[in-house]
Amino acid sequence: MKHQSYSREHAQFLKKRKRNLVLVWGFRVGLLALLLGAWELVTAVGWADPFILSSPSRICKTIASLYRDGTLFYHIGVTLGETVLGFVIAVAIGCGVALALWWSDTLRRVLEPYIVVLNALPKIALGPLIIIWFGTGSRAIVFMTVLVGVIVAILHMLNAFIATDENKILLLRSMGATKPQILRKLVIPSSLASFISMLKVAVGMAWIGSIMGEYIVSKAGLGYLIVYGGQVFRLDLVMSATCVLCLLAAGMYFLVVLLEKLLVKNAKN
């Protein structure tokens, strides 16, 4: 649509929308500044003990010192590596298993109770076993990450595959389509939106898995810094690692959102 063709009413509508957007962003940033400011203030004037509560300035200093002695990116790298690897493996296995379960009704009915139990089981209960099986290295943490994410990925994708429109399957069958054709032409493309929403859930699961894994067993990583900081009562370290974690998790989530924009651009239409 051409810009000149807007009526005055429409221009006003757009202006109002824009003003509202500015307002929302203003409040978002303002709220963050207010919280950080209040935090800094109560610790600076001594209403709260900065040793217990830490403070924004102390967090900045801690992160800067981690950066200076070169360990900041080392710990980030370790955790990020474990998380991404676990995420990718969980998503791959999840999609593969879901496909197999969609393909064979009998297999699905056989495995259903196992999946339900595995889904209900708190994965952290397997911590001691994982240490014994995989040792105390990154392998154990990646395994924990996969374990936490994979069942959710399977269930999410299986639901999407099963929800494929029956009439569209009928249409393809009336054209004489084989099962692989139905899968390729219909089931997979129509599950794209669910795939993206599964990725969003799986990102969160991967961070839970990797940090939980690092709590149980680790020599490095952000989860390790948090546990270590807690043990030696360096709350600045705990808060700093948590803040970095927040940023990384948000970053990974936005990468998925970006992927969604790229993939769903046409399909959604």
Add this chain to the structure above:
Amino acid sequence: MKQEMLRFTDVKLTYHTVHGETTAAEGLSFSVGEGEFVAVIGPSGCGKTTLLSLAAGLLKPSEGKVERHGSCGYMLQKDELFPWRTIEKNLFLPLEIKRQNTKENRERARELAVKYGLGEFLQSYPAQLSGGMRQRAALIRTLATDPDLLLLDEPFSALDYQTRLNVTEDVSHIIRSEGKTALLITHDISEALSLADRVLVLTKRPARVAHTHELDFGGKEPLKRREAADFSGWFELLWKELNA
């Protein structure tokens, strides 16, 4: 004697579920000749869709025989266009499935689309088209593989009234001018009357043919037929037979 495109001989079909069995059709016999437009009407739940599934070969009869001469194309209630494909790619879908995705066949599908007013929408997505246009695209998709027999499963029932009259006119025109044989299933008496050369009235379940009527009034165009003097007479007759 016209070539028979489809023949049902003494067909029985039983559905089995955990809760029991249902006989959907029994002693069902009829045939459809080449170039004929046959409409099937019946009380709701009498197994009309079962009949089409049998004709398409998606179901095997429990007893009796279903013989079909040549290929068939199935058109459903909703257009079932794939939203992630352009109209053109939707038209090519049956070609891909039947592994007939050659340049000539794609060109033929495209020509059909242009001939029947979809030319400018080939690169659009289904969501950008009106309901009537989408149903027209669904018909062209059905015609893309040049089937010998068209199976129409209440293809207008999801449309609003005005669109429905227009699309009925459209579809009738396209099917007649392509010289196709068609079997239409519907619960709408006036739709059957405005489209068909012959109407079959089914009984309640188990379905069998109760009455057959050759229609010859008011020409071939659906809207003209609806205006014809004996239209309401036919309507009343079929209404009585349906509720008998």
